[in-house]
Amino acid sequence: xxxxxxxxxxxxxxxxxxxxxxxxxxxxxxxxxxxxxxxxxxxxxxxxxxxxxxxxxxxxxxxxxxxxxxxxxxxxxxxxxxxxxxxxxxxxxxxxxxxxxxxxxxxxxxxxxxxxxxxxxxxxxxxxxxxxxxxxxxxxxxxxxxxxxxxxxxxxxxxxxxxxxxxxxxxxxxxxxxxxxxxxxxxxxxxxxxxxxxxxxxxxxxxxxxxxxxxxxxxxxxxxxx
Numbered sequence: 585x586x587x588x589x590x591x592x593x594x595x596x597x598x599x600x601x602x603x604x605x606x607x608x609x610x611x612x613x614x615x616x617x618x619x620x621x622x623x624x625x626x627x628x629x630x631x632x633x634x635x636x637x638x639x640x641x642x643x644x645x646x647x648x649x650x651x652x653x654x655x656x657x658x659x660x661x662x663x664x665x666x667x668x669x670x671x672x673x674x675x676x677x678x679x680x681x682x683x684x685x686x687x688x689x690x691x692x693x694x695x696x697x698x699x700x701x702x703x704x705x706x707x708x709x710x711x712x713x714x715x716x717x718x719x720x721x722x723x724x725x726x727x728x729x730x731x732x733x734x735x736x737x738x739x740x741x742x743x744x745x746x747x748x749x750x751x752x753x754x755x756x757x758x759x760x761x762x763x764x765x766x767x768x769x770x771x772x773x774x775x776x777x778x779x780x781x782x783x784x785x786x787x788x789x790x791x792x793x794x795x796x797x798x799x800x801x802x803x804x805x806x807x808x809x810x
Contacts, residue, residue, distance in 0.1 A: 613645040620805030625659045625669065628732060628757045629767025629793030632696065633659060633666030638805070651677040651688075667697035675707070686711045692723060705732075715739070730758035749773040767793040781809050 620638040624631055642655040655673040675690020688709040695702040709721040716737045723732040734755035741748050753769040769792070775785035784806055792798035 613643055614809070615641070615643045616807065616809045617641050618805055618807040620803050622659075622801060622803035624791075624799060624801045625661075625666075626769070626789075626791035626799065626801055627669070628734075628755060629765060629769075629791065629795070630759075631666075631791070631796070631799060632669055633661035633663065635663040636661045636666070638803075649678065651679075653677070653688075653690075669697070670695045677709075679713075684713055686713060703727075725758075728760065730760075732757040746774045746776045749775075762795065765794050767791075775807070783807050783809075 618638075618640045620640075622636050622638055623634070625633045625636050625638070636659050638657070638659050640655065640657045642653065644651060644653040646652070653673075653675055655671075657671040657673075659669040661668055672693045673690060675688050677686060677688035679686045688707075688711075690707055692705045692707050693702055694705075703725055704727070705723040705725045707721060707723045709719060711717060711719040716739055719736045719738075721732075721734045721736075723734075725731070732755060734753060734757075736751060736753050738749065738751040740750075749772070751769075751771045751773075753771075754766075755768075756764050756766050758764065769789060771787055771789035773785060773787040775783045777783045784804075786802070786804045788800065788802045790798055790800055
C-alpha cells in the first residue's frame with residue numbers, strides 16, 4: 585500500500601508540476617466535467633453496481649510537445665445491491681508519423697467499496713488515427729501479477745440534430761479468481777450541443793463476458809467542456 589501511494593504521489597507531482605508550468609505559457613489547460621445516471625455499471629465485463637450516479641472530471645494540456653492528461657471518475661450506486669467505485673488516471677502521450685500514431689503511458693488506480701485494497705496499474709496504449717481509430721491497451725497490476733489486454737474501435741459522425749458515436753471493445757483480463765476472462769462491449773452514444781461548451785447525451789451499451797449473460801445498459805447525462 586505504501587508503494588502504491590508513493591508511486592501515485594510521485595507521478596501526480598510530475599504531472600501537476602508540468603501543468604502548473606504550462607498554465608503560465610501560451611498553451612491553455614483544457615478540462616471537462618460530466619454527470620450521468622446509468623442503469624448499471626460494467627467494467628471489464630464485471631457488473632459492479634446497479635442504478636448508479638456517475639461523475640467525471642478530467643484535464644489535458646501540452647508541455648513541450650507532450651500531451652499530459654488526468655481523469656477522476658466515480659460511480660455511486662443508488663440501489664441496495666452493488667458497490668461504489670472510484671477510478672483515477674494520470675498519463676502522458678505523444679504522436680508520431682504526422683500524428684498517424686499516438687502512444688500513451690500512465691497509471692490507473694481503482695478503489696471499489698467491496699475490495700480490501702485499491703488496485704494500482706500501469707498502462708500503455710497505442711492508437712492509429714485512421715478510420716475507426718483502432719486502439720490497443722495493456723494494463724499491468726504488479727502487486728498481484730495481473731494483466732488486462734483490450735482492443736477498441738470507434739466511429740463518430742456529425743448529423744444535423746446530434747453527434748452519433750459507435751464503439752466496440754474486446755478484451756481479456758486476469759482477476760484474483762479467474763485467468764484470461766474474455767469480455768466484449770458495444771456502445772452507441774448520441775449527444776447534442778446546447779452551446780460551444782455544454783452538451784447533453786444518452787447512450788446504450790451491450791456488455792458480455794464468459795462468466796455471465798449479456799446485459800443491456802443505458803444512461804443519460806450532461807457534459808461541460810472548458
